[in-house]
Amino acid sequence: MELTDTPQEAAFRAELRAWLADVLPKLPPKPDPNDWPGRRAYDCGWQRMLYDAGYAGLQWPEDAGGRGATPIEHLIYLEETEAAGAPYVGAGFVGLLHAGPTIAAEGTPEQRRRWLHPILRGDEVWCQGFSEPDAGSDLASLRTRAVRDGDEYVISGSKIWTSHAEAADWCELLVRTDPEAKKHRGITWLAMPMDAPGVTVRPLRTLAGSTEFAEVFLDEVRVPVENRLGEENDGWRVSMVTLSFERGTAFAGEVVACRRTLRELAAAARANGRWDDPVLRRRLGRLSGEFGALWRLVQWNVSQGAPGPGGSVFKLRYSQARQELYEAAAAVLGPDALDWDQEWTADRLSSLSYTIAAGTTQIQLGIIAERILGLPKGR
Amino acid sequence: MSDVDFRLTDDQRALRQGMRELLDGRFGREALRAAADADGLDRELWRELGEAGLFTLRVPEADGGVGLGLPEAVLVFEEAGRALVPGPLVATHLAGARAEPGSVVTAVWEEGGLVDHLADADYVLAGDGLLPAEPVRAAAEPVRSVDPLTPLHRSAGTAGPRAVHEAALLTAALQLGTAGWAMDAAVAYAKEREQFGRPIGSFQAVQHLCARLLVRAEPARAAVYAAAVTGDPGEIAAAKLLADEAAVAGMRDCLQVHGGMGFTWEADVHLHLKRAWLRAEQWQRAGVAEEELAAAL
Incomplete structure (x- = not known):
C-alpha cells in the first residue's frame, strides 16, 4: 500500500499544474447555461486547448490518438484541473467518455479515422440516444426501430434524456433491428448525424430550470449502413464495452469539487454564525470524512484495475453524499436557501438527479446484490 | 508501478x-x-x-x-x-x-x-x-x-492515555472486521433461508439491505487502509467514523436479515453487534471525530 506520487507522476502533475496556471487566465467568460451555441463554443474551445497541449484523450489508447496515460495519471489530471478551477468536459462528455472509447474499441480503421480525431480536437460533439420513454432502467426493452433498405437503415422512434442534443453533431444510437429476437439480442449501434432529415430535438426543462437534456424524435431517418459499429444485432454488447466507466472514475473530479465546496460552506457558516450550532458543525465534519474516504475509494478502485462493479459502490455512495452536501449547504444558508440566486441553490437542485442518472440507486443496489454478492436473481 | x-x-x-x-x-x-x-x-x-x-x-x-x-x-x-x-x-x-x-x-x-x-x-x-x-x-x-x-x-481518578489516533485507527480496523462479518453472515443467511418457496435473498428488499452492507464497508475499508498509510489524524478520524458506522449499522442490518433468529441469544449476531457498539464508544467517539474533521475545514 503506497499513496504518494512516483517521480514520473510527480513530473506529470507539475507539468500539468504549470500549464493550467498559464492557460486558465486566457479562457473566455463562462456562457449562460441556456445559451447552447455559447456552451458548445466554450466547451469545444477548452477541448481544443487540451488537444494542442497534448492532454486530449488522456486515457485513450495511443493508437486511437490518445495519450495512453495510466489511470493514476488520469486521477491526477482530475485532481489538478478541479483544484485549478478548469472547465469540465461539458459538451464533450459523450464523445470523450463513451462514444469515442467505444469506437476506439469496436470500430473499423475507417470508422476510427472518421470519428476519433474530431472528438479529440473538439471539432465534433456527440450525444447519446439510448434511453426511451418506455426504456429507462430497463434499457434493453428499447423499441426505436431500424429497417434495412439497401445501404441504409430507416429509423423511426423516440429517445429521451439525451444530454447536449442541441449542441451535438452526432448521436450514438441504439436501435432495434430484430424485433423477433430476445430483447438484448436484436439491438444495433449506429452513428446518426443530428442534421439528418427527420431528426427533431425538443429540449426538456429540468426542475433546475435549464434545458440540460432533450427528447429526440426520429421519423424515417436514413443512416448509412457504414455508420454501424460492430455487427447488426450486436449493439448491446458494443454499447456495454465502456458503460461501466460512467460508474467508475467519471465522477472522480467532482469529489475534489465537493471537498472544495465543503470548505466554502464552513467559511460561510463561520461568517454567518451557524458554525456555533454543533449539529451543523458535526454534519459538515462527517461530510468531510465522507468525501475524503470517497477520494480514497476512487484510488482504491483504480488500483484494482479496470472499472467494474466496484464503480457501483462508489456511484451509490457518491450520489448520496453529494445530495447530503447540498442539504447541508441549505442548512448553512437557512431561509436564504430559498433564494434561487444564492450560490449553492442551483447545485442543490441539480444534485437531485444524482441518485437517478446513470443507473438509479435501486438499480445499483440490485447490481451489487446479484453481481457482487451473488444473491439469487431478484423479484 | x-x-x-x-x-x-x-x-x-x-x-x-x-x-x-x-x-x-x-x-x-x-x-x-x-x-x-x-x-x-x-x-x-x-x-x-x-x-x-x-x-x-x-x-x-x-x-x-x-x-x-x-x-x-x-x-x-x-x-x-x-x-x-x-x-x-x-x-x-x-x-x-x-x-x-x-x-x-x-x-x-x-x-x-x-x-x-x-x-x-x-x-x-x-x-x-x-x-x-x-x-x-x-x-x-x-x-x-x-x-x-x-x-x-x-474508573475513578485515572487519566486516559495518549496516542489516541493510533488507537482509534486500530479500533477502526477491528470494526472493519465486524463490518465484513456482518456482510458475509447476512449474505449467507439470505441465500440459505427460504420463505414463500424461495431464498429470501431473491427479494429486492432483502437484497438492498445486503447491498447496503457492502456500500458501507468498502468506503470504510478505503478510509482505514489509506489512514494506515498516511497516519494523518484527519484521515484517521474519517476512518473511525466510517468504520464505526459500517460495523454498527452493518450489524443492525445483519440482525434484520436474520429475522427472529437474529434476536436470539443463541445466534452470534448479538455478540458482534454489542462489540460494535462498545468499540464505537472507545478511543474516538463519533462526536469527537466529527469535531476534529470540522475544525480542519
Whole structure:
C-alpha cells in the first residue's frame, strides 16, 4: 500500500499544474447555461486547448490518438484541473467518455479515422440516444426501430434524456433491428448525424430550470449502413464495452469539487454564525470524512484495475453524499436557501438527479446484490 | 508501478492469511461461545496471540518486535475483529514491548469513565505511562456490561492515555472486521433461508439491505487502509467514523436479515453487534471525530 506520487507522476502533475496556471487566465467568460451555441463554443474551445497541449484523450489508447496515460495519471489530471478551477468536459462528455472509447474499441480503421480525431480536437460533439420513454432502467426493452433498405437503415422512434442534443453533431444510437429476437439480442449501434432529415430535438426543462437534456424524435431517418459499429444485432454488447466507466472514475473530479465546496460552506457558516450550532458543525465534519474516504475509494478502485462493479459502490455512495452536501449547504444558508440566486441553490437542485442518472440507486443496489454478492436473481 | 496503490504486497497477504488461519483454528465458533459463558480472559490464547506478534508487530526488531508498520497492524486487527477476539487488544498493542510478554494491558477510556477487562489486566495505560492495574482496580466499580465478552468497570481518578489516533485507527480496523462479518453472515443467511418457496435473498428488499452492507464497508475499508498509510489524524478520524458506522449499522442490518433468529441469544449476531457498539464508544467517539474533521475545514 503506497499513496504518494512516483517521480514520473510527480513530473506529470507539475507539468500539468504549470500549464493550467498559464492557460486558465486566457479562457473566455463562462456562457449562460441556456445559451447552447455559447456552451458548445466554450466547451469545444477548452477541448481544443487540451488537444494542442497534448492532454486530449488522456486515457485513450495511443493508437486511437490518445495519450495512453495510466489511470493514476488520469486521477491526477482530475485532481489538478478541479483544484485549478478548469472547465469540465461539458459538451464533450459523450464523445470523450463513451462514444469515442467505444469506437476506439469496436470500430473499423475507417470508422476510427472518421470519428476519433474530431472528438479529440473538439471539432465534433456527440450525444447519446439510448434511453426511451418506455426504456429507462430497463434499457434493453428499447423499441426505436431500424429497417434495412439497401445501404441504409430507416429509423423511426423516440429517445429521451439525451444530454447536449442541441449542441451535438452526432448521436450514438441504439436501435432495434430484430424485433423477433430476445430483447438484448436484436439491438444495433449506429452513428446518426443530428442534421439528418427527420431528426427533431425538443429540449426538456429540468426542475433546475435549464434545458440540460432533450427528447429526440426520429421519423424515417436514413443512416448509412457504414455508420454501424460492430455487427447488426450486436449493439448491446458494443454499447456495454465502456458503460461501466460512467460508474467508475467519471465522477472522480467532482469529489475534489465537493471537498472544495465543503470548505466554502464552513467559511460561510463561520461568517454567518451557524458554525456555533454543533449539529451543523458535526454534519459538515462527517461530510468531510465522507468525501475524503470517497477520494480514497476512487484510488482504491483504480488500483484494482479496470472499472467494474466496484464503480457501483462508489456511484451509490457518491450520489448520496453529494445530495447530503447540498442539504447541508441549505442548512448553512437557512431561509436564504430559498433564494434561487444564492450560490449553492442551483447545485442543490441539480444534485437531485444524482441518485437517478446513470443507473438509479435501486438499480445499483440490485447490481451489487446479484453481481457482487451473488444473491439469487431478484423479484 | 504506481505509488498510489492499495494492492497488498505478498508479505502483507501472507501476514493476514496467517492471522486468519491462527484464529480459525484457535478461536472458532465453539471457542467464541465458550468465551461468552466464561469468566475472564483465556490467558493461553492471549499468550499465543502475543507469540504470533499481534502486540509487538510495530516494535522494532532490535527491541524484540516484528518491526512492521500501521498498514500491517491494520490488516491483522481486521482479522481479530472479524473473529471477535475478546480482550483489550488495542491497549496491549500500544503498550508493545513496555509490558512483558503475555501481559494484559487495558486503558481507561476517559478520566472517570469506563475501563474494559480491568479484572484481568496487569497494567493500565494512562497518560504516556503504564500503571500497575491493582490500584486502579481498587478504586473502580464493576459495571454490568452489555457485551457478554467485555467486562466493564467504572474508573475513578485515572487519566486516559495518549496516542489516541493510533488507537482509534486500530479500533477502526477491528470494526472493519465486524463490518465484513456482518456482510458475509447476512449474505449467507439470505441465500440459505427460504420463505414463500424461495431464498429470501431473491427479494429486492432483502437484497438492498445486503447491498447496503457492502456500500458501507468498502468506503470504510478505503478510509482505514489509506489512514494506515498516511497516519494523518484527519484521515484517521474519517476512518473511525466510517468504520464505526459500517460495523454498527452493518450489524443492525445483519440482525434484520436474520429475522427472529437474529434476536436470539443463541445466534452470534448479538455478540458482534454489542462489540460494535462498545468499540464505537472507545478511543474516538463519533462526536469527537466529527469535531476534529470540522475544525480542519
